[in-house]
Amino acid sequence: MKTSDKEINIVFEICGSAGEGTISAGEILSRFMSAQGFEIMSFDAYPAEIRGFGKCVAHTRVSSNPIYSPGKLADVLIALNDNHAISQLSALKKGGILLYDSQPAKPHEEDQSVVARADAATISYGVPLTMLAQKAAGNARGRNMVALGAVTALFHLDRDAFTNSIKDRYGKKKQIVIDSNVNSFLEGFDWTKENIDKADGISFQGVTPPQTKAEQKGEKLIINGNQLVAKAALDADLKFYAGYPITPATKIMEILSKELPKHGGTLLQTEDEISAIGAVIGAGYGGIRAMTGTSGPGFALMTEFTGLSVMAEVPAVIIDSQRGGPSTGIPTKTEQSDFNAAMFGGTGDCPRVVLAPTDTTSCYDATVLALYLAEKYQTLVVILLDFFLSNSIRNIDVPQKPAPKMLNANIAPDAADLDGYQRYKITDSGISPRTIPGTPGGMFFATGLEHDAYGRPNYTDKGHLAMTAKRFRKHASVLAEAPAPVISGMDAGGADSGMGSGMGSSVGSSKGIPDKDGTPKTLDIGVISWGSSAGAAHEAVMTAAGEGVSAAAFSSMMLSPFPEKQLAAFAGRCRKILIPELNYGGQFADFVTKIIKRPVERLNFITGRPMAAEDIVEKIREMI
Amino acid sequence: MPTSDHYVIIGNGPAGNAAAFTLRENDPDARITIISHENISFYAKPKLVRYLAGDIDKSALMVKEPDAYLQNNIRLRLGQTVMRIDLQNRCLHLAHMETVQYTRLVIASGSRARLLPSMKPYADCLTFVTEYNDIKGMREKIAAGKHFFVFGGDLVAFKFLKMLTHMKKQVTLLLYPKAFWPHTLTHAMQKTIVDNLARTGAHILVNDDLDTIVPEEQGGYNVTTQQGVKKQADLVFTFNGLIPNVDFARGCGLDIDHGILVDETMRTCLENVFACGSCAQIYNPDLTAYTTSIGWPNAVAQGKVAGLNLAGETCRVQQAGRKYFDLEGVKIKTTWWEDADREDTEGEDTDREGNDRKDADFKNTERKDVECKDTDRDRKTGEKDGR
Structure with a gap:
């Protein structure tokens, strides 16, 4: 990707109270930056309570270069609410920029203004957000737009283009709403241009966005993980979705509730998660592609039924968008602490497929792949998202629709198979030809009891061993057609190891983490990661490589079955291994340690924030 | 002095910094806050011309970086403008509608074009x-x-x-x-x-x-x-x-002519409010008049006096090292506390350019420009000298 001579890499945070337009302002900023051709990655943090006035933060990273993680600290903090913004100052870089309301509606007590609490190194700009919003629209609701106007003036953004972004955002609203927002924006712009003495060095003037972006303007999707999962499910011929609302997975159901019927499908909101997975297994048994989505607490409820899916060999896809846990936990914070539950939860020897997208784009690939694998291997597939992946917004290339083979994966019995049909026929691949109910001659028993090849209950030790082995053999077959793990970093010649085709080599073409492994044969540090931490790991090794550290990152969307040989080979090249993940003790690190049989360094956070490349870099420096 | 007392200094120039750091030197527990409307830490204004010429970069302008304040437990509020002083309630009203309470106040807001x-x-x-x-x-x-x-x-x-x-x-x-x-x-x-x-x-x-x-x-x-x-x-x-930057203080009850009127101890008409530097007009008992003064050393000297007196001393400002400016061959006397009949042209034109002495280490500055009448003060000084 070509970059301009002048590069930009800025993290904006807008902090306000629920109802102050914080998230809307962040979305408009992200969409504008994307429309300008910049790379964006954004996510929102908001309170768990449905009603109330909790703290909201819209976090947006903007860059003229590819970005893989959201950035740990903000360069610019826009304070729409002083009380909340005070607590957000700790996430502002030293020497960062604070934009605050210099004429709020109510006076501050001493030290209760955000500017009072800012570090002395902070560059503070006071803009009368409330006053200007009142002037523009007769009320203070447009403070967020005034702030965006100030940002536009301050950092030399294109005023007219930004105005159009606002018009686009509110295009379906009444004209008065559009006018109010635009006027507030322009008031903020004009006032700032006239009154603020710029003391910082940030400017978008002269920054040319990546050429490829400019060329493809208009062909980008600005989308988050949940939206992409829903899109992928529709593209992959999903016909049934059952679920019970739960943060952060609810959005998937919301989208599908509107879109699935248009595609000839059905959405069922059940009374709880147990019913949801039960309905999905029922639909899968009926021969249609079915899926449910939940988070940790719901996944825990589904555990019993997951065993049925595996034992009865019925396709089922569960999306578990992880949040802070256990139990109800921290609903609106991100975490990677359902690894063990997804990989090993439940009873008995229960082989299942677990996929973990590593970035927004691979959410599409993972969903298509999950529906394909569940159908072909007649088993349970779990997709491990997390709050960050579900909600973070990227501008990505429009994914290619799945290949036809991905849409019709059931291995049906031929005429010979139907002669004395054995639904659970022992095969080398572990896949037994499956009839859809109603197929003449294809009648069978489906049960959670251990069974013989016909599906009849069978409790013999030999029978149980044979069937268990058959179910496990599916793993080897799945692995044979799974996307390869991604190894990324600086290649031996000192260059970025190129842009590969992303994680889902067989299911999509969206660009993700570079995956051509040209890294040196021996490495000082190998960073092994999974899920949403992989982007930060990749960015960290690139930074470390820039500092002369020989480092590379390894990640695999396929967690179960895991590409153990590739992992062992990678680990064998590394002098030291670091495993960053968002859980307390290192669930994935425990898993990896058993495979590579050597100690690893762990980097664990449960702050509720996504993994930061900066933290991994710091750990790498410690390890060198 | 109770540690809960809040010493607020308006202005982050040589006078304000001298006051703050002198106070810190003499009272390790004092709660000290400097408020400045500028969005930049303490820098040398006289060097701006060289900066404009490209002779020096921004880092060379700086006298103190924010870390120095952190290390000395002095709170620095930058980019915050004082709009009004409420003497009755001992508080400052800032432009962003925050009020800041003070126990003692030093106005060292300098001058403006x-x-x-x-x-x-x-x-x-x-x-x-x-x-x-x-x-x-x-x-x-x-x-x-x-x-x-x-x-x-x-x-x-x-x-x-x-x-x-x-x-x-x-x-x-x-x-x-x-x-x-x-x-x-x-x-x-x-x-x-x-x-x-x-x-x-x-x-x-x-x-x-x-x-x-x-x-x-x-x-x-x-x-x-x-x-x-x-x-x-x-x-x-x-x-x-330049003229004293005191508009925010007008009408609050302080005596103001061109600048804020103070005596030789830098006290205003109120016991707990001081002013120093180029925003102040200092009473000269010999001239029986109030006169403004300019120049970096004068500001430092006055700030130090204010700082010491904040700490409970009773010190009077004496003289600064520079008293005359060389205005392209024309000698102009600007300092007020020298005897009007004495002619002393030493120092010449470096006064307004006093930046050349990186005069931020107030602890090590000689004290000849400060006279403390307080005997306890003398004893303290003796202890320091003996260290």
Whole structure:
């Protein structure tokens, strides 16, 4: 990707109270930056309570270069609410920029203004957000737009283009709403241009966005993980979705509730998660592609039924968008602490497929792949998202629709198979030809009891061993057609190891983490990661490589079955291994340690924030 | 003094910093806050001209970085403007509608550029070189420009003019006799100055005044004087002296003339409010008059006195090291506390350029400019000397 001579890499945070337009302002900023051709990655943090006035933060990273993680600290903090913004100052870089309301509606007590609490190194700009919003629209609701106007003036953004972004955002609203927002924006712009003495060095003037972006303007999707999962499910011929609302997975159901019927499908909101997975297994048994989505607490409820899916060999896809846990936990914070539950939860020897997208784009690939694998291997597939992946917004290339083979994966019995049909026929691949109910001659028993090849209950030790082995053999077959793990970093010649085709080599073409492994044969540090931490790991090794550290990152969307040989080979090249993940003790690190049989360094956070490349870099420096 | 007392200092220049760090030296537990409207830590204003010329970068402007305040437990509120002082409730009202309570207050808000009444219609066309905020982005414009018009004639003006001519720029100076406010240059003084500046190659106008400044569409300005001289300039600079920056304090109950009136202990008419530096007018018992003073050493000396007195001492400001300015061959006396009949020309023109002494280490500054009558103070000093 070509970059301009002048590069930009800025993290904006807008902090306000629920109802102050914080998230809307962040979305408009992200969409504008994307429309300008910049790379964006954004996510929102908001309170768990449905009603109330909790703290909201819209976090947006903007860059003229590819970005893989959201950035740990903000360069610019826009304070729409002083009380909340005070607590957000700790996430502002030293020497960062604070934009605050210099004429709020109510006076501050001493030290209760955000500017009072800012570090002395902070560059503070006071803009009368409330006053200007009142002037523009007769009320203070447009403070967020005034702030965006100030940002536009301050950092030399294109005023007219930004105005159009606002018009686009509110295009379906009444004209008065559009006018109010635009006027507030322009008031903020004009006032700032006239009154603020710029003391910082940030400017978008002269920054040319990546050429490829400019060329493809208009062909980008600005989308988050949940939206992409829903899109992928529709593209992959999903016909049934059952679920019970739960943060952060609810959005998937919301989208599908509107879109699935248009595609000839059905959405069922059940009374709880147990019913949801039960309905999905029922639909899968009926021969249609079915899926449910939940988070940790719901996944825990589904555990019993997951065993049925595996034992009865019925396709089922569960999306578990992880949040802070256990139990109800921290609903609106991100975490990677359902690894063990997804990989090993439940009873008995229960082989299942677990996929973990590593970035927004691979959410599409993972969903298509999950529906394909569940159908072909007649088993349970779990997709491990997390709050960050579900909600973070990227501008990505429009994914290619799945290949036809991905849409019709059931291995049906031929005429010979139907002669004395054995639904659970022992095969080398572990896949037994499956009839859809109603197929003449294809009648069978489906049960959670251990069974013989016909599906009849069978409790013999030999029978149980044979069937268990058959179910496990599916793993080897799945692995044979799974996307390869991604190894990324600086290649031996000192260059970025190129842009590969992303994680889902067989299911999509969206660009993700570079995956051509040209890294040196021996490495000082190998960073092994999974899920949403992989982007930060990749960015960290690139930074470390820039500092002369020989480092590379390894990640695999396929967690179960895991590409153990590739992992062992990678680990064998590394002098030291670091495993960053968002859980307390290192669930994935425990898993990896058993495979590579050597100690690893762990980097664990449960702050509720996504993994930061900066933290991994710091750990790498410690390890060198 | 109870540690909960809050000492607030308005201004982050040499006087304010001297007060803050002197107080810290004498009271390790004091709660100290400096409030400054500028978005930059303590820097040397006299170096702005060299910064504009590209001789030094921003880091060389800095006297103290924010970390120095952290290390000394002095809170620095930057980019925050005091709008009003409420003496009755002992609080400050800041522009962003926050109130800050104080126990004792030091006003060290310095001075601001003087805009002549006749120039008000052209304020948008004028460039000041008074503080860092004024000159952001100006380096590039100066480097790119060819023709400059300088109006006024204080110390900084001449230094600036020399800098521009050294950079091979075409400069016109309109010498304004009242630029060195509150002094007025006589004809003889003007002649001496013109003779001295002639060697710079600048075109110098005297006995004239600005008539109009008209911005051009493509940038730059057309300047016309009352004598009919027409000049095209990329930028028009004005240097007509400084006036105490005390507008926010007017009407609050403090005695204010040009500056805030204080006695030799830097106290205002109120026991718990001090003022020092160029925002203050200090009583000279010999002259029986209040006089403003300028210059870095004076500001430091006064700030130190304020700091010591905040800590409970009773000190009087004595004398600063510099008392006369050399205005291109013209000696102008500016310090007030020297005997009016004594002539002492030592130090000459480095006063306003006192930045050359990186005078931030107030702990090590000699104390000859401070006289403490308090015997306890003397004892404390003796202990320090004995260490």
